[in-house]
Amino acid sequence: MSQATIPWIEPVPEKRVAMRRKALLVLFGGGLTALIVGCVMLGVFRALPDQVGTIVFILAGVLPILGGLGLIPLGLLNGSVVLTTLGFAQIGIGALVGGLLKATPIDPLVVGVLLLVIGPIAAGLAMLTAAGVIVAFKQVVQLLLMRWTALILFCGGIVSIILLVWAHAFVFRYVAQLANDTTLNTSATTTFGGDLTIAELSTRFSGNWRPVAFVLWPLQFGLIRDLIAMGGVIGFISIIPLYTIWWERKVAGRIQSRLGPMRVGGWHGWAQSFADGMKLICKEDFVPPEGDGTLFRLAPYLAFVPAICAFIALPFATTYVFRDLDVALLFILAMLGIEVLGVIIAGWASNNKWSVYGAMREACQMVSYEIPMGMALLVPVMTAGALRLTDIAKLQQDGFGSWLAWNNPFCLIAFFCYYTASLASCKRAPFDLPESESELVAGFHTEYSGFRWSLFFFAEYAAMFAVSGLAVILFLGAWYGPLPLSWAPAGNDIASAVVRGLLFDGPILFILKCGLLLYVQIWIRWTLPRIRIDQVLYACIQVLLPLTMLVVLGSTFWLLFDNSAHPAFESFAKVVRGLLSLVGVVISIAIAGFIIFGFVNRRRLVGTLAIEHFPGS
């Protein structure tokens, strides 16, 4: 539904118009000035490479001090506290920077470029962007309300994020390659312990490309690359919950013959989660006065931080991994285990009976599901003979038949055991006992509101993605496509890289597979009724646990015989593997068929009233 006018937006009052004009003036003027200063400084650095040290010292050390000395009497005479403070601050900064420059053997080029070129340019660009947003806000909103632009923006955003990640991976690899390049790396050690100096780096870039060296220089340090990568990981974990929640609400709506969010953002309410996030941040921050305030405030972080930490060891593809730990699997399980503690503490610290019941149920549940979950994961680990997730993944690169889920019958059973236990570990229905909103109000997060409340949801959805990721890596062929990797085009050109990345090997395939498992989790949540706590304990301890023990025992014997020492059994195992892969094909086609059937018939499920209001849905 495209709209030319937005009737519910009232005309802006005059006072706000004037304020907006002032803000625009400051942003535009300041941004342009900063940009010009940055460009001039860049020119100065490029023209006078020899006197750079002196110039930097004068500009960053002496000038602020002089300015400060001038400002202080001015402020004192006019009685202006702001001016006086500004003067003292300038003197302090000037003395600090000047002292640092004189005292430490820092490459003046680096400091100069970082301080006097990149700083003003970045600030100028940021200010101009902010001004642009203020000017174009109304137009942007109008554009978003036309549904196809919203869809295009949404898809464009996804593609550009993928390209951004790819570009970072490319640059990091290039920098690592430069650092090992012996023709460039002539001096033994440089400032900060890096391998390359700016001068060495800039010999690689001629003429106008020389500033590139300044950007690449900080990236040679593993620490800085790690910080950037960590930023990427945190960004990913922030986006995943936003979109999984939106998706869950859409799927839930369809399952319940509704439409789900439709308004915010234009196209199928794609910005609903952002709007909800804004609302949550603005909400009252409530801490129960009779509860344990400190622990109440701490608990959401205790749930959220381990969920992020799990992604430290979770690989998205062979090289797309933050830390390729040799005990990655154990590490992720440990982090998921610590997350539970946050939930328990949250329930306890709320000083509320519903919350404590939720916390106790979570503790009960954790004690019961964790052992079957670990035992089920033992099966693929034994089959692969490795704990490093990238090693386990490497075994599954020969197409659909080599995926570990159909390696032997025990693996297939272990997969379903793991998936059931992982539902319990994410507190997802039918195991959402700690929350159970129909009996415990909201369980452990009854007393939470606003941002702290949303942290629990970030943690839950991040954990959902992490357990799905583990299932994909350990059972469903990791980041490899259903076709053998050896069929992939080997060329170095962009076309074959795209084909490889989309069909054979790469983080996109991994995220798609995880998305499928997330979808099944959502499906199960909105289809199955919640079971009682004693039924959860019964299911996990008396059914799943003996079953996984049998599976572990069985797969041990299977592995004992499935090798070249027993040719008869080996050929039998091959036949079984083929049959099981056929079963896998049938299951995959069935799930895909259900999804397509549901999507094609989605309008039939929704009531006529909704279709009248949203004809295109």
Place this chain on the structure above:
Amino acid sequence: MNVNTWLEPIVFFLFAGVVLFSAIGIVLTRNIVRAALFLLGTLGGVAGLYFLLMANLLAAIQLIVYAGGTLVLIVFGVMLTSKSPWVRFAPSRSEAAAATTIGLVLFAALAKIVTGIDWTVAAHPADQPATVRQVGNLLLQQYLVPFEVASVLLLVVMIGAAYLARPEN
């Protein structure tokens, strides 16, 4: 000068500080759930020190078994057994004296052992990869008997616990 040479001591003192701070917290707090949470700090800090030593397996096991499993069991046990989940410690003077004595004796013994050992390491521990495989091989070959004895002990404890928890009939 490598980045790691100045970063390593900082991280070490960070983790050591967390361990010490939360260990003192365990002793001083009267609130049993807070004590459990401080215990998480101690165990997590020790796991961090293990990671710093490149002993990834030990760190992961520490996190799974102690920080993840045992700690939840402690909190769970407190909530189940006490009359109210908001229970507080009230140790008597004699209990405090006994705890102090035991603590001091333990500290003296540990200090004696730590100062008596020759700590020179053969090579940089980070240069030895694949700790999991080595640990597995050692446990199932050289130290098979102690390993099995430990597992039998655990089995006995489990059967005993199941016997105690069984209903009377």
